Amino acid sequence: MEEKEISVQEILGILLAHIRLIVIVTVVAGVAGYSYAKFVLPLQYTSSIKIYVTNGVRNSHDDDDENELINGADINTARSLAATYIVILDDASVYEAISDRLLEDYKIEDLRNYFTVATDEKGKEYIPTGQIKRLITIAAVNNTEVLQVTVTSEVPNFSADICSYISEIAPDMIIRTTKAGYVETVSPPRVPTSPSGPNIMRYLLLGLVAGLVISISIILVTNFFDNTVKSGEEIKERFGVPVLAEIPDIFMDEKGGSSKYGKY
Numbered sequence: 001m002e003e004k005e006i007s008v009q010e011i012l013g014i015l016l017a018h019i020r021l022i023v024i025v026t027v028v029a030g031v032a033g034y035s036y037a038k039f040v041l042p043l044q045y046t047s048s049i050k051i052y053v054t055n056g057v058r059n060s061h062d063d064d065d066e067n068e069l070i071n072g073a074d075i076n077t078a079r080s081l082a083a084t085y086i087v088i089l090d091d092a093s094v095y096e097a098i099s100d101r102l103l104e105d106y107k108i109e110d111l112r113n114y115f116t117v118a119t120d121e122k123g124k125e126y127i128p129t130g131q132i133k134r135l136i137t138i139a140a141v142n143n144t145e146v147l148q149v150t151v152t153s154e155v156p157n158f159s160a161d162i163c164s165y166i167s168e169i170a171p172d173m174i175i176r177t178t179k180a181g182y183v184e185t186v187s188p189p190r191v192p193t194s195p196s197g198p199n200i201m202r203y204l205l206l207g208l209v210a211g212l213v214i215s216i217s218i219i220l221v222t223n224f225f226d227n228t229v230k231s232g233e234e235i236k237e238r239f240g241v242p243v244l245a246e247i248p249d250i251f252m253d254e255k256g257g258s259s260k261y262g263k264y
Contacts, residue, residue, distance in 0.1 A: 011220065018219045025215035026208055033207020037200045044197035047159035048150040049167055050141065050186040053085050053174065081178075082140040085147060088177050089138055094169055095129035101165045102127060102158075114154055135162065146186070156192045163189035 015022065102111060103125060111117055115127045135158075137150045149166050151159040167185040174183050 006224070014219060014223050015216065018215075021219070022212065022215045026211035029211025029214070030204055030208035033203040033205075033210070034200060036207075037198045037203035041198040041203075042154045043195040044152050044154060045156040045159050045192040045194075046150060046152040046196035047156070047163050047189045047192050048148055049163045049189045051147045051149060051167065051170055052184045052186055053082065053145055053147060054182065082143075082145060082147060084178070085174055086138050086140070088173055089147075089149075089166065089170060090133075091173070092129050094166070094173060095132045096126070097169050098132050098162055098165045099127040099129070102132075102161070105161065114158070132162070135159075136166070151189075152196060160189045160191040 102115075103117075108117060108125065111127065115131050117125050118128055119125050135151050135153050137152075139148055139150075140146070141148050149163055151162045151166075153159045153162070167189070171183040
């Protein structure tokens with residue numbers, strides 16, 4: 001099969017000839033992305049806390065400010081251990097403890113609206129760890145010994161309470177696992193009063209880009225497999241025969257064609 005070559009100029013010409021279709025598809029896809037984020041996706045609410053971690057140990061025999069001092073070696077060690085602390089807090093036992101607290105503090109009917117509440121072989125109800133884990137993000141703040149815990153859910157109180165649970169669970173988990181160090185919550189979590197998501201502009205831009213790419217791809221692929229002859233010059237190039245005359249199609253514009261030549 002003879003390969004069909006196409007130049008950049010020809011590609012631009014093809015796209016310009018279908019510019020109306022490209023614009024329509026792009027706009028429709030953008031509106032679809034915007035509508036999906038605005039009217040279909042649930043609102044998200046974010047709460048966060050910052051946790052200070054260190055490998056130092058508090059002295060309890062004095063009350064002056066010297067007890068709070070941590071030397072430079074402690075700080076550098078704490079920074080290097082930040083990743084370790086994140087791994088410790090990203091443990092199934094943490095999510096199981098959060099599940100237990102949620103089941104204690106909320107009615108199970110309310111929880112079922114947002115989580116799948118399962119039952120183990122002993123008849124105990126629990127929320128699968130994966131459903132809690134996906135709500136939580138833990139990261140070091142600017143490579144320091146401070147960790148930021150961010151919780152995003154569909155219910156403002158869920159986000160704030162899960163942050164509180166983690167601030168209560170973290171000290172015991174880290175100290176018990178590393179055999180040293182302590183954890184302090186910088187500030188208590190706040191119940192969010194306004195939604196943090198979904199990011200409507202992001203979905204709008206994704207829709208616009210998707211519409212643009214899809215429309216251009218379809219046009220180019222369709223043109224590549226189009227074997228119809230568009231001009232006498234194309235006949236000469238493809239078959240190597242001279243063209244004595246061309247008969248223009250005076251009705252082509254009425255048919256919506258982009259060429260003055262009919263398919264003869």
